[in-house]
Amino acid sequence: MKQVLLVRYAEIHLKGLNRPYFERMLVDRMRDALLPLRARIEREQGRVFVYDLPEESIAEAAAKICGVFGVHSVSPALCVEKNWDSIRTAAISLVAPDADKPTTFKCFAKRSDKRFPMTSEQICRELGHVLLDAYETLSVDVHHPALKVTVEVRQQSAFVFTKEMLGVGGMPVGTNGKAMLLISGGIDSPVAGYMIAKRGVALSAVHFYSYPYTSERARDKVVELTKIVARYAGEIDLYLVPFTEIQLAIYDRCPSSETTVLMRRLMMKIAERIANQCGAQALVTGEAIGQVASQTMDSLACTDDAVSLPVFRPLIGFDKEEIVERAQKIGTFETSILPFEDCCTVFVPQHPVTRPKVEQLRQSEALVDFEPMIESAIAATECMKISQFVLD
Ligand code: ATP
Numbered sequence: 001m002k003q004v005l006l007v008r009y010a011e012i013h014l015k016g017l018n019r020p021y022f023e024r025m026l027v028d029r030m031r032d033a034l035l036p037l038r039a040r041i042e043r044e045q046g047r048v049f050v051y052d053l054p055e056e057s058i059a060e061a062a063a064k065i066c067g068v069f070g071v072h073s074v075s076p077a078l079c080v081e082k083n084w085d086s087i088r089t090a091a092i093s094l095v096a097p098d099a100d101k102p103t104t105f106k107c108f109a110k111r112s113d114k115r116f117p118m119t120s121e122q123i124c125r126e127l128g129h130v131l132l133d134a135y136e137t138l139s140v141d142v143h144h145p146a147l148k149v150t151v152e153v154r155q156q157s158a159f160v161f162t163k164e165m166l167g168v169g170g171m172p173v174g175t176n177g178k179a180m181l182l183i184s185g186g187i188d189s190p191v192a193g194y195m196i197a198k199r200g201v202a203l204s205a206v207h208f209y210s211y212p213y214t215s216e217r218a219r220d221k222v223v224e225l226t227k228i229v230a231r232y233a234g235e236i237d238l239y240l241v242p243f244t245e246i247q248l249a250i251y252d253r254c255p256s257s258e259t260t261v262l263m264r265r266l267m268m269k270i271a272e273r274i275a276n277q278c279g280a281q282a283l284v285t286g287e288a289i290g291q292v293a294s295q296t297m298d299s300l301a302c303t304d305d306a307v308s309l310p311v312f313r314p315l316i317g318f319d320k321e322e323i324v325e326r327a328q329k330i331g332t333f334e335t336s337i338l339p340f341e342d343c344c345t346v347f348v349p350q351h352p353v354t355r356p357k358v359e360q361l362r363q364s365e366a367l368v369d370f371e372p373m374i375e376s377a378i379a380a381t382e383c384m385k386i387s388q389f390v391l392d
């Protein structure tokens with residue numbers, strides 16, 4: 001009798017001929033999540049099994065696997081030989097902790113090995129009797145059982161379990177290409193990165209800083225946020241771009257009401273160039289319609305005009321409150337609210353335009369020769385490899 005994890009996957013079953021590829025990617029991501037544990041992870045007929053976990057690590061490993069994108073649910077299970085005696089014994093021992101008080105239960109069985117001599121119904125019926133005999137506290141409730149005792153008879157072994165923990169869903173990171181996240185130190189962009197990664201997209205990230213107007217601590221905060229996102233999204237290359245020269249040029253030489261949108265356009269241009277260099281196919285921001293002046297429909301159109309890569313804004317229709325809730329859930333909120341200034345906040349105009357026009361902004365942008373500044377900012381960009389393992 002071995003303790004294992006039985007893992008069901010989310011949308012992967014939709015993928016037809018690509019399915020083995022998606023399954024392999026899922027197994028790789030699960031292996032990453034379980035490091036440094038040396039678990040054996042195997043695929044078998046629409047499920048993934050994790051073997052060889054030390055008993056004291058089972059709960060922690062199950063929680064980690066639940067956080068892997070692509071996982072629908074996880075059941076800690078007992079893996080036994082495919083005979084009735086072993087199945088019966090496993091069910092009795094598994095139910096013991098729940099049977100210390102009056103509890104209702106129902107048995108479920110699935111038999112993918114049709115050579116097994118009992119049908120699914122027989123397994124359920126017999127197991128019901130066995131458990132009723134073993135524990136006086138148990139009674140059957142077929143409609144709303146408190147405890148679901150499930151047996152799966154598969155090709156190699158049988159599995160018995162009573163718990164199902166819900167996973168995060170989504171698709172394994174890496175199965176849907178790579179995108180470049182524009183990450184600030186705020187609440188929104190880390191959540192945006194999480195949501196895109198959840199759809200199977202690997203991430204790189206770019207952050208613009210403006211020494212001496214922003215401090216080293218503001219930059220450290222972004223590194224910290226990227227580490228948290230990397231727990232879910234896997235390794236992230238974080239590009240740190242010095243932005244002071246460009247920001248000062250905008251501030252000094254362009255109309256003050258347009259500075260934020262112009263700054264956003266220049267950030268997008270630089271992000272796009274780095275994205276092209278590192279094979280990212282889209283840009284991702286944490287913008288939502290109407291949240292601030294630079295996020296009105298007109299402003300967003302002006303931002304998009306600066307680049308030709310697609311720009312994904314997964315939070316576009318979210319209220320701030322909903323974003324905060326998600327930030328709390330994924331663990332970025334506490335870091336995001338640390339009070340270090342962001343380069344946008346340092347240079348906010350007093351009366352920003354809310355209805356900028358693309359043509360007008362292009363003209364304002366043409367007042368300055370930004371090209372050499374863009375080139376030198378990219379040349380001075382530093383790349384840090386951020387992985388979840390740096391965190392602990
Ligand atoms: P956030 O909470 O993500 O900072 P916000 O509501 O504060 O968002 P803005 O500061 O206007 O909004 O930024 C909008 C988006 O622009 C951010 O979500 C982020 O994707 C990008 N962005 C802003 N500042 C930076 C920066 N310094 N470096 C990289 N990207 C940035």
Ligand code: MG
Pocket residue numbers: 184185186187342344
């Ligand atoms: Mg911000």
